[in-house]
Amino acid sequence: MLAIVDYGVGNLFSLCSSLKSLDKAAIVTSDPEKIRAAERIILPGVGAFGDAAEKLRKSGLDTLVREEAASGKPLLGICLGMQLLFEKSYEFGEHPGLGLLRGSIIPMKGTIPEALKIPQMGWNSLIIKRSHPLLRDVKEGDCVYFVHSYYAADCEDSLIVSCDYGRELTAAVAQGNVMGCQFHPEKSGKVGLSILKAFCEVEV
């Protein structure tokens, strides 16, 4: 069983449907017992970092996710959920994250060419930096769907995939049992489904 952490942000319809289409059992829950009992955890999220981090803290799920990650359980953060894995974010101020990965979340504004639109919205091709079981069915140049205005920086230790949007931006990260993708695998067609499937089957 896989637990999708429900802390009141984002629309989980597509994520649940995509896992169902892969025949992977998943529950959306905020119940600590169910999260502890799950074999794997997905941390989803859309919206603003500060808001989401605050909701995680208030519900006590931040500590729980940290403990579960420390126990070696596979954890996948998606979009804002990936950003939350890092030490801190500079989105509207400075906010601490879960600190499971080294690095921080910074704005595209001012760091990419001015002619490019923000958010990066749409399909971009992947540049594989390091092979990883999550990418077992992903080829260099495969496209996935992004919607974001901030990105993870100073995260060389965990960077496995980037994409080119005026500069190389972090697209996916992994370090031990902690993994994350900036893009939406549940909206990225067959490539995205293959990544979700790999996460459900990965041995770390």
Added chain:
Amino acid sequence: MLKKRIIPCLDVRNGRVVKGVNFEGLNDVSDPVELASFYSDDGADELVFYDITASVEGRRLFTDCLRAVAEHIFIPLTVGGGINTIEDFDRVLKCGADKVSVNSGAIRNPALIEEAAKKYGSQCVVLSADVKRVDGGFRVFSHGGRVDTGLDAIEWIRRGINLGAGEVVLNSIDTDGVKKGFDLEMLQAIRVEVPVVASGGAGGISSFVELFREVPSVDAGLAASIFHFGEVRIPALKQTLAENGIPVRRV
């Protein structure tokens, strides 16, 4: 590099697709799920479902059909038609829509854009505008392009973005249905900082090549009938775009 998106638009009435695609291998040309998976497999980057129903019962059938599509198709889905209140946003987002496009509803009540953007995020709110040339300017029309609102298109679109719209669909009434190409002049006039989807006038593969070459600020091309009647198949379209140096996603 970010790819230019190709977006087929499907009109849905009472839960069935109007003007269904007629291709070999498709059993039911008006079944939304079958059609959506056909386009998704062919390489569509996104799908727009346009609800042309007026009745309450039709609305329910539309959300049923949307839910069925979203359970099987894993590319972005945009929903438009009959979006007048924040409850309408809620209704379609719960059924798996990723983006919601507002048109007449936002003209009547521009605060809807702001309210929806605050609640669901700008990435979710698409401002769709039907625009026609009047007295040398670009004018916004409502009610499916029938009523002149008197609003200047450039000002209206800018206002919508300031209120929180995260994407703009610009549909030219002047080129719509003419099949002689997108309205390049109109698209060039609308320069904004959010993604722009061109709509109205696609007549064949060359229309898309011309669009992305002449107006590099446009992010996506939307069309309906040329896809539905098989005049343009997406793999061939993307092949030609790639040969012309336009970045596209291949499946």
